[in-house]
Amino acid sequence: MNQPDLGLKVAELRQQKGLTQEQLAAKCEVSPRTIQRIESGEVDPRAYTLHCLGTALDFDFGEENTANESLWLAALHLSSILCILFIPFLLWSWKKNQSYKIDQQGRLVLNFQITMTLLLFGSALCMLVGLPAMLLLTMNREEAFRLLWQLLALFSLFPFILIGLFCTYQGVVNAVRALSDKPVQYRLSIPFIK
Secondary structure, X not given: OOOOXXXXXXXXXXXXXXXXXXXXXXXXXXXXXXXXXXXXXXXOXXXXXXXXXXXXXXXXXXXXXXXXXHHHHHHHHHHHHHOOOHHHHHHHHHHOOOOHHHHHHHXXXXXXXXXXXXXXXHHHHHHHHHHHHHHHHHOOHHHHHHHHHHHHHHHOOHHHHHHHHHHXXXXXXXXXXXXXXXXXXXXXXXOOOO
16 A cells, blocks of 8 residues: 555545554554654654554555456446445445545445435335325225326336436446546445544
8 A cells, every 4th residue: 555545545444443543653653754754754664664554453454456346336336226235335344444445435336335225215215105194094994006007107216216216327437437546426325434
């Protein structure tokens, strides 16, 4: 892993462990200024310091493999088209320790997928429970059932088609952005995984 990604990863892992820069420096037997310079991207740590950081933070910094990083990033973003949370989760879990970019962008994809999955379930719940309840409360039972079937036939696929088109658009656009090394962003995404 090269700077500045290395420094960002060290800072992220240190914060996840709840350590201060001074505490991490004490564990690695280096000065706090060294940790500050590594995290800010000013210096590349020596091999021994990198090994100590990896031991203290439970992370293998030597495992970075960015040879096919662009391919994996594109696959990760395009997997969001399917609206199946399982596929991007598998890709992210498998490759997150090998690349800082895959780790960060994988979190974005997973947050987007979780949000869209919740939206799909919410849409289905509204269609299958909310609409019938509303109709049954406002009309007599016979008219309500007739109107319900007509409305379900007419509008049942509309929210799912919209969500599918939105997921396709976001996946393709972000795959292209990742391949051209531009920042990716998923609109309407709730940050569940930080």
